[in-house]
Amino acid sequence: MFRGHSYRNLDAKGRLMLPPEFRETVFEHSPEGKLMLTNFDGAVAGYPMPEWQRIEESFERINILNAKVRNLQRFIISGAVEITLDKQGRILIPPHLRNYAKLEKDVVLAGVIQKFEIWDMTRFEERRRLTEENFDDDMASLADEGFELRL
Template sequence: MFRGHSYRSLDPKGRLMLPPEYREEVLSRVEDGRIMLTNNFDGAVTGYPMDVWVQVEASFAEGNKLDPRIRDLERFLISGAMEVTLDKQGRILVPPYLRTYAQLDKDLVLAGVGEKFEIWNQTKFEERRRQVGLRIDADLAALADLGVKIKL
């Protein structure tokens, strides 16, 4: 699992050094270090180890293609996806269009989110966390009203 967050930097060529625990997680799942990067819904880039990405694509194959929302979601995620591979130094190259999409510049945050990780513009990440912190009680109450059970 990918957990925690760390402050990182992009090098001038657009490469990102993954922390050792993320590299180990990727390599424990996929020997050749392949990762699928794609745009996500929050204005960041999401990295999936290939075994997890295969499950994401399979879930679209099961979806109702007559529903335009499913087609739009599939188009958004899959057309934005690019396979990258860890290099010998533990870096991945973030493609230019994904750097543009997520406004990734030199200062980044790498955030673990279970079976995937996210790459954020540092300013956007910190603002998002601040906003979530301001509304956390209301969000938890609303989820409880819906019957959603989360162990904290």
């Protein structure tokens, strides 16, 4: 499970050091340190292999006669690349994903339960600000979906 966020820097080659707790989660699901990266929601999403397999299986079960489904499938699946953590715990983010997410140097890794996201720091902070401004409405939408939060 991925949770929390961490501020990091991409090196000149597009490599990113994962925080220790994210590396542990990757190795729990894939002892060889493999994961899938893809474009999603303005960021790069990183999935442990078992979670990625569920995504592909979900796409296999849906109706491809729907053009919106085909477009999303094409976008998510064709953007995907399998990567392996190196010995230093870094991942190499391919140029097409760095371009899509507008990643340059300062990035944020955000844990989002079954995956983590890699955001350009400025875009991440802007998204958080907008979420904060719309918090009450967004929480009402979550409640409509069956989400319960007891504080």
